[in-house]
Amino acid sequence: MILATTVQLVYWWGVFARLAFYDPAREKVGLPGSPQEGASVLICARNEAANLRDNLPHILEQxxxxxWEVIVIDDASTDGTAAVLEQLQQQYSRLRVLRIAEKTFPGKKHALAQGIAAARYEHLFFTDADCRPASGQWLSCMAAALLKTPETEIALGYAPMRREAGWGGRLLNGWARFETAQTAIQYFSFALSGWPYMGVGRNLAWKKS
Structure with missing residues (x-):
């Protein structure tokens, strides 16, 4: 029993210590300033008018x-999503909108496939309408990670949940933020150990080919 527990502890230490002592600066991962090739940012949206109005400019001003381009796939929205996107297109020439007239497939897999097919560039970056980048360097940092080596095919990013004000939903929000952080610790640690098994679509990049 003691031996089995010791082996388990050593194993988990070996996995999670990689993240605990990881230094992106030393590894030169995700540092802006690397050669920047063509990039397509894809966002699937269904009835996301308010979120797009609040968050999309932060993507477009990277x-x-x-x-680079930003493609928003309007997945048969029935709110004011189309009007918000039309207004933003007048301000930002890099914004492209792909409209799906009728929702024929559940989820967003079909819409995402349409966006990938329409992308002009090889390097694809994914986020959601309700997400806002932490800084104006998000795209540059993710691109630098994706372009670190020719063999790199996927770049994983972190997408924490924002803290909510007020006591009403604070407990639920706190638990959701904890779960998000715990999940990220797990998939980052395993990826650094050479066993990547997942990422989150809110902050993810891969090469189209």
Missing amino acids: AYSGP
């Missing part, structure tokens, strides 16, 4: 020196 500091990225290479050619």
